[in-house]
Amino acid sequence: MPQWMFNDEFWSKLEKILLQEAMDNKRNLRMTVEGILYRKRVDCPW
Template sequence: MPRLLLSDGHWSKLREILLRKAIYNKRDLRMTVEGMLYRMRTGCPWRDLPEAFGNWNKVNPASHPRVGP
């Protein structure tokens, strides 16, 4: 599994913010966010995202309709 960027404490705070913004609380929300952060840190293409973060097209925010305002 890739190194995670968020501590449990940071994730807890970020999760609260995301839920207040009406982000869907899917079962693997943390790994989705971690996958986005990993891509930002490494600059890898979405298709090269390690499988530990989930299917690349489910992590890629461009493949989802926008939720909220």
């Protein structure tokens, strides 16, 4: 099981904000957001 950067309580709040901004309700939205933040944190190239 992956280790999430966000706890479930924080993610539920963030998800509501993201979905209000007309983002698609993707099944793996949490993994996508955490992947973007991970790549930014470790500074690896796209």
